[in-house]
Amino acid sequence: MATTEQAPASPTADLVDRLAHPSDDEVAVLDAWWRANNYLTVGQIYLLDNPLLREPLASSHIKPRLLGHWGTSPGLSFVYAHASRLIQQTNQQMIYLAGPGHGGPALVAASYLEDSYTETYPAVTQDGAGMRRLFRQFSSPGGIPSHVSVPTPGSIHEGGELGYVLVHAFGAVMDNPDLVALAVVGDGEAETGPLEGSWKGISFLNPARDGAVLPILHLNGAKIAGPTVLARKDPAEVRALLEGHGYEVLEVEGDDLPGMHHRFAEVLAKAWGRIREIQEEARGGDWDGRRPRWPLIVLRTPKGWTGPDVVDGVQVSGTWRAHQVPLSGIKGNDDHLRILEEWLRSYRPEELFDDEGRPHELVRRANPEGDLRMSATPHANGGRLTVDLDLPDFRDYAVDVTAPARERVESTRRLGEMMRDIYRRNPHTFRLFCPDETNSNRLGAVFEVSDRGFAERVTDDDVALSRDGRVMEVLSEHNCHGWLEGYTLTGRHGWFATYEAFAMVSASQTIQHSKWLEEAEHLDWRARVPSLNILLTSTAWRNDHNGFSHQGPGLIQNVITQRGSVGRVYLPPDANTLLSVADHCIRSRSYVNLVVIDKQPQLQWLSMEDAEAHCARGAGIWDWAGNDDGTADPDIVLACAGDVVTMEIVAAAAILRERLPQLRTRVVNVVDLLTLPRPKDHPHGMDETAFQELFTDHVDVVFAFHGYPGAIHQLVHGRPDADRFRVRGFIEEGTTTTPFDMVVRNRASRYHLVMDAINNARRTPAGASDLKAWCQQQLAEHQGYVVEHLQDPPDLQEWVLGDWAEEG
Numbered sequence: 001m002a003t004t005e006q007a008p009a010s011p012t013a014d015l016v017d018r019l020a021h022p023s024d025d026e027v028a029v030l031d032a033w034w035r036a037n038n039y040l041t042v043g044q045i046y047l048l049d050n051p052l053l054r055e056p057l058a059s060s061h062i063k064p065r066l067l068g069h070w071g072t073s074p075g076l077s078f079v080y081a082h083a084s085r086l087i088q089q090t091n092q093q094m095i096y097l098a099g100p101g102h103g104g105p106a107l108v109a110a111s112y113l114e115d116s117y118t119e120t121y122p123a124v125t126q127d128g129a130g131m132r133r134l135f136r137q138f139s140s141p142g143g144i145p146s147h148v149s150v151p152t153p154g155s156i157h158e159g160g161e162l163g164y165v166l167v168h169a170f171g172a173v174m175d176n177p178d179l180v181a182l183a184v185v186g187d188g189e190a191e192t193g194p195l196e197g198s199w200k201g202i203s204f205l206n207p208a209r210d211g212a213v214l215p216i217l218h219l220n221g222a223k224i225a226g227p228t229v230l231a232r233k234d235p236a237e238v239r240a241l242l243e244g245h246g247y248e249v250l251e252v253e254g255d256d257l258p259g260m261h262h263r264f265a266e267v268l269a270k271a272w273g274r275i276r277e278i279q280e281e282a283r284g285g286d287w288d289g290r291r292p293r294w295p296l297i298v299l300r301t302p303k304g305w306t307g308p309d310v311v312d313g314v315q316v317s318g319t320w321r322a323h324q325v326p327l328s329g330i331k332g333n334d335d336h337l338r339i340l341e342e343w344l345r346s347y348r349p350e351e352l353f354d355d356e357g358r359p360h361e362l363v364r365r366a367n368p369e370g371d372l373r374m375s376a377t378p379h380a381n382g383g384r385l386t387v388d389l390d391l392p393d394f395r396d397y398a399v400d401v402t403a404p405a406r407e408r409v410e411s412t413r414r415l416g417e418m419m420r421d422i423y424r425r426n427p428h429t430f431r432l433f434c435p436d437e438t439n440s441n442r443l444g445a446v447f448e449v450s451d452r453g454f455a456e457r458v459t460d461d462d463v464a465l466s467r468d469g470r471v472m473e474v475l476s477e478h479n480c481h482g483w484l485e486g487y488t489l490t491g492r493h494g495w496f497a498t499y500e501a502f503a504m505v506s507a508s509q510t511i512q513h514s515k516w517l518e519e520a521e522h523l524d525w526r527a528r529v530p531s532l533n534i535l536l537t538s539t540a541w542r543n544d545h546n547g548f549s550h551q552g553p554g555l556i557q558n559v560i561t562q563r564g565s566v567g568r569v570y571l572p573p574d575a576n577t578l579l580s581v582a583d584h585c586i587r588s589r590s591y592v593n594l595v596v597i598d599k600q601p602q603l604q605w606l607s608m609e610d611a612e613a614h615c616a617r618g619a620g621i622w623d624w625a626g627n628d629d630g631t632a633d634p635d636i637v638l639a640c641a642g643d644v645v646t647m648e649i650v651a652a653a654a655i656l657r658e659r660l661p662q663l664r665t666r667v668v669n670v671v672d673l674l675t676l677p678r679p680k681d682h683p684h685g686m687d688e689t690a691f692q693e694l695f696t697d698h699v700d701v702v703f704a705f706h707g708y709p710g711a712i713h714q715l716v717h718g719r720p721d722a723d724r725f726r727v728r729g730f731i732e733e734g735t736t737t738t739p740f741d742m743v744v745r746n747r748a749s750r751y752h753l754v755m756d757a758i759n760n761a762r763r764t765p766a767g768a769s770d771l772k773a774w775c776q777q778q779l780a781e782h783q784g785y786v787v788e789h790l791q792d793p794p795d796l797q798e799w800v801l802g803d804w805a806e807e808g
């Protein structure tokens, strides 16, 4: 049986010529497989019963709700059939990504014809009963979704939210030299921002070390309700656009058969031959180092090709009307029923399936063998290929903390050093993806081991930039995020590091990927893949040098709002907690780990030993910061999650300790935000006893939070007396100003927190009013000071904790 162990063939002239000119027999096989696939596609959309049309079609055979997308499907399966023929003759490992993933029935049908569907879901047998089940389950309650979704064997790309097909394809082939990702781009999809930006993937690909992406721009002319831009452009403009991105454009157009089989086979052969030539040249050491002109196919076929031409006197095929279900209202409309039957019979199912309903030998001959079938490629079930990273000991990068809050360190710099050594130990399975900010995010130590990867021209002014680099910097959060998704879904590991505010650019990808992982959890056959790790630095609180555009902690909200167990949010307050959290994340599987910490010099709180213990619990009392002396009954709990606000809470506790010592405070720091909800709401949720040990069940909690305050209310919902949580957080205040002014403007400064503590404490010790007045005065003075001196007062800039913390 052929496997992915075998190397792909060399692109000899003979082989390419043979591929380019299929014999009549080969065309018959291609065409039979394609007809079978189209038949199964239409069957999935329409049929409840009578799958093999053994009796005349009756309205009782039609599904009550017709849900699915026909228009894109015949084009998708046409490409699939030809790619399978190529694989058979070349042993090329290929993965198929359908940009218009709404063509789900076509890819499900392909898997069924290739047997991998039955291998994965034995109840869907290769006979009439299995076909009936295949049809009934599609787009049905309790069945499968309409897209190329997680349950579809061979898929790493659902294609529900359009725009990401190329980013996934490029991520899949990085460090994957034997893989060709065939990526069908919808012409509607090509109008999206992410897709438009993703043509640039080839500017980052290294043919010696990476695999290849073969984009097929499918200009079927229309989207849901109108024409597409690229389909209506002069073809010369489309060509110029794509050539401008660096591709060699190969074009095929038509709907004539068998002519289209011949013409498409020819361009596909040419494209594959070119890819392999580029690779062999680069791998043979014969490469001039210039970015190759990779092939790209523009395929022009009618939308809804082979489907009903005219319905009710209106043109359907070749128009937007073919997008979903071209014949609706079939029940009670004999004319539509007749058209549907004619349409199904036009594929001559009796030639395609035997008496039992099994695909005929003619059809089966089109299938590659074993793992080379695109619906069975191990690359699409990347967890099966995942090798654990060889990781250094994170403790080796620790900051030496002998007492809390004495020294300021750029915490992410330590993480950069750890990443450097992960790169060093894992030269093929780990990458950092970052929109041009690796240095800015203080992760630049990685450049000691790897350059930035770049396939375009490099000049003498460039630093750490070369075609061999594996740090991926492109100024596109969509590309970075999507590449990492493709990289991890095919079994490798990495981080996406970005400015916090601009993580919202790709927030939708974070959500979509979470949904994918969530669904995959329910499928035993999908092995768990490395987690998607997102590091947010340059956070809202320390974007004081940037305008009112660089502050946006909203991704936290997105992640905690996702259903289920996939999302994780960590807010390490210093370097040692960051290292511990990062080690945990990079070892984990199938999560979306969001880690939020600023890159600026910041106070260090915990020794490595304490940090590890604190991170293992996820949240804990910092008894050295409060003064309740372990009583179960403090007057107020001061809680914090996030680096800057942790400093403000500890500073507030210090003020209270000094100026209102009778008030008994307890300080709680939360690193793992998802310890806050109840265990039934998230697997990290603390049990009730642990929650009460930290927050009691009756004392008010002043909670200083890194993100939007609503997030904490959402998380503690259902905890005892959740109303007692008074949350301060980012409330969309602050523009270019000083660091301390940011917390003042957002009413989360130490002075605000002291006043909150007094206002909500169970007792009001003597002197409380005076202290509140003092806080107001400090705030008034601050306002005057920053406007006059254009910086924070030195005592605030250099604030450290007094000696009592050690003694306490």
Ligand SMILES: Cc1ncc(C[n+]2csc(CCOP(=O)(O)OP(=O)(O)O)c2C)c(N)n1
Pocket (backbone or CB within 6 Å): 071, 072, 100, 102, 160, 161, 162, 163, 185, 186, 187, 188, 189, 190, 192, 218, 220, 221, 222, 223, 224, 228, 303, 323
């Ligand atoms: C980002 C996004 N916006 C809108 C949609 C809704 N939508 C689903 S299909 C479709 C048209 C797709 O057209 P195209 O990419 O050309 O695919 P095809 O014509 O092959 O079906 C649209 C707008 C979507 N799925 N994703």
